Amino acid sequence: MAQSLEALERHNDTLTSIRGIVHTMKTLSAINASPYERAARSIEAYHQTILQGFAAFAYRTGGLSLQQDANAEQLIVVFGTDHGLCGNYNESLAQLVKQHQNAQSAGKPRLLCIGAQMQDALTDQDLKPEATLLPPASADGIGRLAGDIVSRIDALSHGQSLSGVGVTLAFTQRGEHGTREPVTRRLLPLEPALLQSTKRWNSRALPDYTMAADALLSSLIRSHIFASVFRASAEAMVTENAERLALMQQAEQSVDERIGVVTGDLRSVRQTEITNELMDVIIGFEALKKKPKKPLFRPACS
Template identity: 80%
Template sequence: MAQTLETLSRHSDTLKSIRGIVHTMKTLSAINASPYEHAARSIEAYHQTILQGFAAFAYRTGEIALRRDGALEHLVIVFGSDHGLCGNYNEILADLVKQHCQTQIIGKRCLLCIGAQMNDALDDQGLTPDAVLLPPASADGIGRLAGDIVTRIDRFSQGQPLAHLAVTLAFTQRGEQGLREPVTRRLLPLNPALLQREKYWNSCSLPDYTMPADALLSSLIRSHIFASVFRASAEAMVTENSARLALMQQAEQSVDERIEQVLGELRSVRQTEITNELMDLIIGFEALKKRGKRKGEQAQRT
């Protein structure tokens, strides 16, 4: 069905408005990703310091053999998106969490979900989170979220030994060639490699400490947990904004192509109307010309 010039004009104006919205969302995604990326780099540097602290503690104290009892309690922390416009970001991660729960967890399980939309995605997979937290609205909120999660891990442990507690982080991280990949990372029990003693200490000064060993180790473990949770949250926010940016770029390209198509149709319809008006003028002129000629012939006969 042929569209009128007025209809195509309204359609073009609507598409231009949509393009403006898409461009704004793309710009916001690019701007928002930068602080989260900076936070991820910063916490990674801090985490490396904590890992060096573990190495120094093990060198000074001697290698510590961690208990490898089967974990009795399993906590899975899932970092999702709550802002939309990022495709199947939550659904892909929810599917990975379901596979992890089915293959890696035996016994009691607890799910802590970050993001209401992630909660819906987990519910579609038949998983019901025990608690839902809101994702950070800015890079400053990552620290508050990480502190809240560490507190909840303390409550979840209920004084149990670390060997009886398993904590897994599920989030989406940056992959190779600008891609993103959902991953699961074991946070607890601690990796035995953290407390393995190095044969040689690469420094002129040997490590030492003055505070009680138990208190120092407890502080190192808490800092390790905080840094790991912080980094997972920052990576999740970086990849969420990257996914939204990629989708907005695709949407902007599609809208641009549609605008070009509508403008082409608009030019065609406008040209057709101009042609029709010109034809009406020519036909009218010819009709008047013929009528004037007939009147002239009649006047000559009379």
């Protein structure tokens, strides 16, 4: 059914307004992702320093093997979002957490959730988080969130050795060719390779330390935990904004295509109305030409 000119104009104005909103959100997503990406690169460089510290400690001490408790309490920290317009970002991660939980043989792990919408996605998978934290509102808030999570991990260990706690980080990271993938990373207990001594040191200056070995190891472990949580949070924010950016680009393209169709219809209707008006003028003019003219003066009757 053909639409009127007024209806098409209103439709075109609405689509133009929607396109402006989508373009603004796309721009904001691109702008917001940049600080989180810089934070992720910065913490990665810091984390490499911590890993070198582990290697130096293991070389100096000859390597260690931390005892692992088979009945250690398990905690999964899930990094999601409480904002929309990012597709199935939370749902795909919640499915992975469900699969990871089902694969656990040492009891049911506890859940710590970041993001209100992530909590809803976990609830849909019959998973109930013990607590839900707010995601960082800016890159400066990542340190605040990481510190809060580290404090909760310390509280979970009841002040004892962290070898009695199992912690897994679940987040979405960047993949190849601009893709994203939900992953799980074991944080505690520590990977055995971190404390294995190497036979050779890659520098002439051999590592050494003066502080107590227990205090140094404890400091390295906590720095490792903080850096890992910080990076997971930053990576989650980067991928969230990247996913929103991709969806906004698709939406903008769809709106542009729809605007093109409506603009074509609008031009067609306008041309049809102009043609009809011209035909009315021409038909009226032709009718006036064929109408016999009346004489100006009547002949006098004889």
